[in-house]
Amino acid sequence: MITAKENHTQALQKVNSGRKTRLKNNVIGWSFVIIAAVMIFLFYFYPMVQALILSFQTGVGANLTFTGIDNYTRLFKDPTFLTTVKNTVIYLIIQVPVMILLALFLSVLLNNKTLKFKGFFRTAIFLPCVTSLVAYSVIFKYLFGQDGIINMMLMKISLISEPIQWLTDPFWAKIAIIIAITWRWTGYNMIFYLSALQNVDESIYEAARIDGASPIQQFFKITIPMLKPIILFTSITSTIGTLQLFDEVMNITKGGPGNATMTISQYIYNLSFKYTPDFGYAATVSYAIVIMIVIFSIIQFKAAGDNNE
Amino acid sequence: MNKLKSTFSYTVLVIAAIVSMFPFLWMIVSSTNKSVDVTQGRMMPGSHFMQNLHNLLDTVDLVPALINSTKISVITTILAMLIASLAGYGFEIYKSKSKDFVFNILLVSMMIPFAALMVPLFRMFATISQSLPFIGIDTIAAVLLPTVTTAYLIFFFRQSTKMFPKEILEAGRIDGLSELGCFFRIYLPTMKTTYAAAAIITFMASWNSYLWPLVVLQSPENQTIPLLISNLGSSYSPDFGMIMTAIVIATLPAAIIFFIMQKHFVAGMMGSVK
Numbered sequence: 142m143i144t145a146k147e148n149h150t151q152a153l154q155k156v157n158s159g160r161k162t163r164l165k166n167n168v169i170g171w172s173f174v175i176i177a178a179v180m181i182f183l184f185y186f187y188p189m190v191q192a193l194i195l196s197f198q199t200g201v202g203a204n205l206t207f208t209g210i211d212n213y214t215r216l217f218k219d220p221t222f223l224t225t226v227k228n229t230v231i232y233l234i235i236q237v238p239v240m241i242l243l244a245l246f247l248s249v250l251l252n253n254k255t256l257k258f259k260g261f262f263r264t265a266i267f268l269p270c271v272t273s274l275v276a277y278s279v280i281f282k283y284l285f286g287q288d289g290i291i292n293m294m295l296m297k298i299s300l301i302s303e304p305i306q307w308l309t310d311p312f313w314a315k316i317a318i319i320i321a322i323t324w325r326w327t328g329y330n331m332i333f334y335l336s337a338l339q340n341v342d343e344s345i346y347e348a349a350r351i352d353g354a355s356p357i358q359q360f361f362k363i364t365i366p367m368l369k370p371i372i373l374f375t376s377i378t379s380t381i382g383t384l385q386l387f388d389e390v391m392n393i394t395k396g397g398p399g400n401a402t403m404t405i406s407q408y409i410y411n412l413s414f415k416y417t418p419d420f421g422y423a424a425t426v427s428y429a430i431v432i433m434i435v436i437f438s439i440i441q442f443k444a445a446g447d448n449n450e
Numbered sequence: 451m452n453k454l455k456s457t458f459s460y461t462v463l464v465i466a467a468i469v470s471m472f473p474f475l476w477m478i479v480s481s482t483n484k485s486v487d488v489t490q491g492r493m494m495p496g497s498h499f500m501q502n503l504h505n506l507l508d509t510v511d512l513v514p515a516l517i518n519s520t521k522i523s524v525i526t527t528i529l530a531m532l533i534a535s536l537a538g539y540g541f542e543i544y545k546s547k548s549k550d551f552v553f554n555i556l557l558v559s560m561m562i563p564f565a566a567l568m569v570p571l572f573r574m575f576a577t578i579s580q581s582l583p584f585i586g587i588d589t590i591a592a593v594l595l596p597t598v599t600t601a602y603l604i605f606f607f608r609q610s611t612k613m614f615p616k617e618i619l620e621a622g623r624i625d626g627l628s629e630l631g632c633f634f635r636i637y638l639p640t641m642k643t644t645y646a647a648a649a650i651i652t653f654m655a656s657w658n659s660y661l662w663p664l665v666v667l668q669s670p671e672n673q674t675i676p677l678l679i680s681n682l683g684s685s686y687s688p689d690f691g692m693i694m695t696a697i698v699i700a701t702l703p704a705a706i707i708f709f710i711m712q713k714h715f716v717a718g719m720m721g722s723v724k
Contacts, residue, residue, distance in 0.1 A: 170544025177537030180599035188570035265467035273658030279683035427566035
């Protein structure tokens with residue numbers, strides 16, 4: 142009887158002390174993560190809530206009043222906003238696929254075991270990632286100048302007879318931006334594919350070769366399906382990056398000619414800090430980017446998922 | 451057939467390498483030439499570098515900008531390492547359902563574009579300025595506070611901690627180390643390469659960041675290197691040789707760090723897909 146009671150108390154003590162250490166561990170665990178969690182809430186989620194509230198307000202500078210959904214209806218009637226969305230989508234649907242295909246293609250070439258100077262090629266193609274966005278943008282602005290070195294070289298090899306208006310023609314200015322971004326980020330994406338390719342079993346290719354698959358068939362039927370998860374990852378990060386495009390456009394064309402190259406991010410910047418500050422409407426435009434990121438990410442997940450079946 | 455294929459490979463790769471390196475070569479060559487020679491398409495190295503540097507130092511406050519950028523990048527890197535590694539360690543070592551829930555919420559912040567944060571953050575720091583001017587608009591604190599903690603880095607440290615042998619922590623506890631002691635005395639020294647990878651990508655991102663400093667740093671004496679280069683690049687009658695000299699100086703530290711720590715840089719990039 143006594144021993145049973147003692148056992149019971151001992152067991153109770155054990156449970157209690159177990160609870161105590163668990164509680165203590167829990168407190169310690171939370172104290173490790175608390176600074177980061179607070180910082181992210183303070184500088185990401187709290188501002189997003191603020192932006193949401195702002196997006197229903199209007200006024201100049203700090204004098205704001207609620208206007209309901211006026212800002213949101215204004216979006217669809219605002220020609221500048223619609224132009225910036227169009228520009229951003231053009232960059233996205235042309236630049237991201239071109240860059241990803243180019244990066245995949247280069248990574249396949251580099252993955253060849255018998256290739257010499259592999260390290261040199263890899264470093265050279267990756268090199269553009271070292272430059273700051275502002276620095277390379279300024280360099281490209283001068284390279285693409287009307288009497289810049291690119292026009293000079295194209296004329297020398299007689300590809301064109303008169304200089305291309307890279308920065309002052311609405312069409313060519315977009316092309317210049319796309320070329321610049323592709324130059325900066327292809328090597329970056331290539332490194333991801335290269336490391337993924339190193340995990341692909343070489344015997345799959347051998348079997349395909351024996352079955353008579355051409356290199357192009359191997360590329361589309363083996364390489365791309367095998368790398369699908371990493372392609373999805375890079376296309377989502379590239380999409381998020383392109384939807385936020387700012388540094389390049391700001392420093393290469395300033396959004397011009399007219400608004401022909403202006404992006405949504407730049408429009409938000411202009412609305413808040415260049416024109417008479419209209420923080421309410423700027424916040425509304427910024428929610429448009431958030432919605433686009435969500436939509437494009439869902440589309441890409443869906444596209445990747447459907448190919449699986 | 452095989453010979454044809456390898457000729458094709460080499461041709462494509464050589465072209466890709468030339469295209470990738472050409473803007474660098476042009477930048478370096480141009481920094482040694484007079485502006486007139488640059489506009490005439492001179493592609494040979496000249497002897498004008500010292501003169502360009504001299505003009506640059508006369509025209510803009512290069513040295514203060516270098517000091518500002520270095521200060522911001524070094525402080526950001528140290529704080530970012532500390533905050534993110536503590537969190538990554540905490541989420542993995544003291545794993546619990548509620549912590550995983552918080553972790554997943556933090557990851558959502560990676561989807562938030564900075565353009566959407568810029569306006570509310572600016573207003574936030576404008577408000578702070580009124581009572582605490584030393585962390586308000588136009589201060590280093592305002593530049594680094596919103597950018598120092600990123601979900602990416604927390605995720606990166608958590609992923610790396612999965613590989614960390616947890617038994618040695620137990621040994622440390624038996625030897626009488628506190629929980630924080632285990633982190634600083636055991637975890638930190640063992641994870642040197644993870645820290646190196648995280649440090650280099652953080653430093654580069656901070657050294658190169660443009661939009662937020664542009665918004666928040668208003669006085670010229672506080673400007674950073676990207677702001678200085680952007681200003682130089684938008685001048686109406688640009689001195690090409692001088693501008694390229696500025697870009698060489700701005701790019702060189704990052705390029706040197708990159709070449710020394712190339713492996714860690716790639717490891718830092720890859721952290722997210724492991």
